[in-house]
Amino acid sequence: MSFxxxxxxxxxxxxxxxVVYFANVLGICHEAxxxxxxxxxxxxKAFFTHPSVGFPIIHANVDFFRPMFCGDNLAISLIPQKLxxxxxxLSYEIAVADVVVAKAITRHVCIDASSRNKQELPGEIIxxxxxxxxxxxxxxxxxxxxxx
Amino acid sequence: MSFxxxxxxxxxxxxxxxVVYFANVLGICHEAxxxxxxxxxxxxKAFFTHPSVGFPIIHANVDFFRPMFCGDNLAISLIPQKLxxxxxxLSYEIAVADVVVAKAITRHVCIDASSRNKQELPGEIIxxxxxxxxxxxxxxxxxxxxxx
Amino acid sequence: MSFxxxxxxxxxxxxxxxVVYFANVLGICHEAxxxxxxxxxxxxKAFFTHPSVGFPIIHANVDFFRPMFCGDNLAISLIPQKLxxxxxxLSYEIAVADVVVAKAITRHVCIDASSRNKQELPGEIIxxxxxxxxxxxxxxxxxxxxxx
Amino acid sequence: MSFxxxxxxxxxxxxxxxVVYFANVLGICHEAxxxxxxxxxxxxKAFFTHPSVGFPIIHANVDFFRPMFCGDNLAISLIPQKLxxxxxxLSYEIAVADVVVAKAITRHVCIDASSRNKQELPGEIIxxxxxxxxxxxxxxxxxxxxxx
Numbered sequence: 001m002s003f004x005x006x007x008x009x010x011x012x013x014x015x016x017x018x019v020v021y022f023a024n025v026l027g028i029c030h031e032a033x034x035x036x037x038x039x040x041x042x043x044x045k046a047f048f049t050h051p052s053v054g055f056p057i058i059h060a061n062v063d064f065f066r067p068m069f070c071g072d073n074l075a076i077s078l079i080p081q082k083l084x085x086x087x088x089x090l091s092y093e094i095a096v097a098d099v100v101v102a103k104a105i106t107r108h109v110c111i112d113a114s115s116r117n118k119q120e121l122p123g124e125i126i127x128x129x130x131x132x133x134x135x136x137x138x139x140x141x142x143x144x145x146x147x148x
Numbered sequence: 149m150s151f152x153x154x155x156x157x158x159x160x161x162x163x164x165x166x167v168v169y170f171a172n173v174l175g176i177c178h179e180a181x182x183x184x185x186x187x188x189x190x191x192x193k194a195f196f197t198h199p200s201v202g203f204p205i206i207h208a209n210v211d212f213f214r215p216m217f218c219g220d221n222l223a224i225s226l227i228p229q230k231l232x233x234x235x236x237x238l239s240y241e242i243a244v245a246d247v248v249v250a251k252a253i254t255r256h257v258c259i260d261a262s263s264r265n266k267q268e269l270p271g272e273i274i275x276x277x278x279x280x281x282x283x284x285x286x287x288x289x290x291x292x293x294x295x296x
Numbered sequence: 297m298s299f300x301x302x303x304x305x306x307x308x309x310x311x312x313x314x315v316v317y318f319a320n321v322l323g324i325c326h327e328a329x330x331x332x333x334x335x336x337x338x339x340x341k342a343f344f345t346h347p348s349v350g351f352p353i354i355h356a357n358v359d360f361f362r363p364m365f366c367g368d369n370l371a372i373s374l375i376p377q378k379l380x381x382x383x384x385x386l387s388y389e390i391a392v393a394d395v396v397v398a399k400a401i402t403r404h405v406c407i408d409a410s411s412r413n414k415q416e417l418p419g420e421i422i423x424x425x426x427x428x429x430x431x432x433x434x435x436x437x438x439x440x441x442x443x444x
Numbered sequence: 445m446s447f448x449x450x451x452x453x454x455x456x457x458x459x460x461x462x463v464v465y466f467a468n469v470l471g472i473c474h475e476a477x478x479x480x481x482x483x484x485x486x487x488x489k490a491f492f493t494h495p496s497v498g499f500p501i502i503h504a505n506v507d508f509f510r511p512m513f514c515g516d517n518l519a520i521s522l523i524p525q526k527l528x529x530x531x532x533x534l535s536y537e538i539a540v541a542d543v544v545v546a547k548a549i550t551r552h553v554c555i556d557a558s559s560r561n562k563q564e565l566p567g568e569i570i571x572x573x574x575x576x577x578x579x580x581x582x583x584x585x586x587x588x589x590x591x592x
Contacts, residue, residue, distance in 0.1 A: 008182075008192075009192075010182060011178060011182060011196045011460065011461075011465070012175050012178065012179075012459060012465050012467070014196070014460035015455055015456060015459065015460070016344050016346065016455065016458035016459070016460070016462045016463070016513075016514050017344065017346070017350055017352070017409070017455075018197045018346065018460045019460070021323075021455070021456050022326075022353040022402070023326065023356075023456070024319070026318070026322065027160045027319045030158070030318075031158050031160075034158060034159060035156070038219065044156075044157075044218050045217045045218050045219045045220070047219075048159045048162070048311075048312050048313065049166045049218055049312040049313075050312065050313070050494055051313070054313055058359065058360050060318060060322075060357065061358070062355070062356050062357075063355050064353060064354050064355070067352065067412070069197060069460075070193050070195075070197055071182075071192025071193040071196070072193070106318070116363070159311055159317070160317050162311050163307055163310050163311065163312070163492075164307065164311070164314045164494065165498055166312045167500070171308070171467045171468070171470040171471045171474065172467070174466070174467040175465075175467045178466075178467065196459075196460050196461065197461075198346055198461070198462065199461070202461055204508065205466040206507065206508050207507050207508070208466060208467075208505065208506050209503070209506070210503070210505070211502065211503050212501060212502050212503070215500065215560070254466070261461070264511070304482070305488075306471075306474075306475050306478060307478060307488075308471050308474065310493070314494055323456050327454050327456075330454060330455060330515075334452070334515065339515065340453075340455075340515025341516070343514075343515075344514040344515070345458070345513060345514055365489045366478075366488050366489050366492040367478075367482065367488025367489040
């Protein structure tokens with residue numbers, strides 16, 4: 001099963017049109033990424049606060065199918081994929097009551113935080129990528145079998 | 149017992165000094181308020197989205213005792229108090245591992261959202277105020293007894 | 297010349313990695329869109345606050361080439377394009393000291409805000425699209441001539 | 445004259461009630477502080493990004509008199525005051541079309557960023573405090589004379 005993060009839409013996520021402000025949806029996806037790292041035992045303070053190795057986002061995209069409202073209970077599922085020795089990509093699907101309301105992708109590169117040169121993904125991230133990838137594939141296989 | 153909301157500090161809550169950006173602490177307090185309303189059965193979408201009766205904040209203050217870091221597990225306890233027929237106040241205490249790191253207050257007035265004139269607090273809010281006040285007083289009494 | 301919006305990076309735009317948080321870059325692009333609307337005489341309060349006709353974003357993407365730091369002076373240029381009777385797209389280029397640091401796109405659809413059904417773009421938006429498109433084309437032509 | 449920062453209210457500053465989200469007002473005040481530092485020649489990147497000396501906020505408060513809407517042109521005036529060898533306070537007044545809509549205060553302490561021990565305010569901040577204080581007093585005196 002792919003990792004799923006549950007998140008209530010907060011008042012501050014919304015804008016004067018009465019729905020979630022578009023860029024905040026990417027922030028909520030990033031929370032799912034953080035929660036998945038935390039679930040695998042990674043220390044978020046060390047990982048994100050002035051780290052020596054960083055994973056900045058080089059690309060993000062998001063498609064919106066339905067508006068999200070204050071109080072909505074979002075289920076954000078996350079599937080990571082290794083893209084090379086120094087890159088990975090995360091695919092997010094956001095659902096409200098089993099209806100997909102948005103999909104997003106973030107692409108990350110691994111860098112030495114002081115030189116900002118690319119470097120190979122460290123062991124803990126490779127392990128996190130593999131665990132979550134395998135979980136997601138298992139879920140896909142189960143879904144296919146159910147369809148058959 | 150007073151209502152308590154648990155919240156992990158997210159990367160987007162932080163700033164380039166490596167800690168939670170000061171104004172975001174008030175946003176996190178507001179999340180505790182929203183969660184307390186939700187726990188008492190209030191529909192957040194109707195309550196916060198272009199409502200006919202609103203509860204805008206007329207005053208807020210916050211004291212910071214220690215910095216908060218990405219990944220910190222915050223416990224925000226909330227005690228509401230009715231201040232008159234058309235006003236209430238919320239006191240927040242934020243703790244990390246039982247150490248209080250910040251305290252805040254927000255003061256709200258009840259208005260007709262279109263005219264923006266003050267009006268009396270509606271029944272559902274009075275009930276929410278009383279329930280949470282009583283819970284909090286019970287917790288205070290228990291605490292005093294433990295000290296004795 | 298394409299419309300350009302200048303914006304200093306603020307402390308709250310940054311995160312604990314010391315650079316602008318990725319999703320905030322899309323928020324800054326949206327500011328450029330707002331400023332361009334304002335420059336053409338559109339009333340932002342009426343346009344964005346519980347409007348009867350809305351222009352929600354259905355797709356956004358962003359590529360990051362270099363990190364942005366607190367205090368950086370961003371120049372965000374904006375080129376809009378009509379995509380049909382009910383859609384338009386905005387292309388953004390963000391530069392710091394003439395170096396492009398990020399590029400983004402937002403795609404908007406015109407809807408009746410209460411039914412959320414698609415509807416044709418109103419006159420003031422068509423005029424804004426045409427003015428800014430023409431300005432941008434002029435700039436492109438001038439650039440080509442300079443190269444020759 | 446006290447330092448004044450002009451700022452258009454952006455769509456992302458607002459919430460589903462159609463007005464500026466309360467905590468964002470403190471963020472806008474902090475922008476005025478940053479702009480005032482920048483105007484006096486302080487490098488914001490060095491000042492705010494993993495600095496060796498920091499000025500965290502230990503207290504903030506804000507009073508709201510009128511709602512602020514998307515597109516509103518805010519004039520935020522700023523008066524700093526030294527509170528001791530290691531503390532200062534900033535008073536903010538936000539006006540829209542000469543009507544004061546909010547007032548706020550932030551109190552800052554000077555610390556060594558790695559040990560987080562208090563330390564004396566450095567020269568550049570003392571100078572900034574004095575320049576802005578004197579400017580503000582001049583404005584007050586002029587205002588009093590005009591009244592006479």
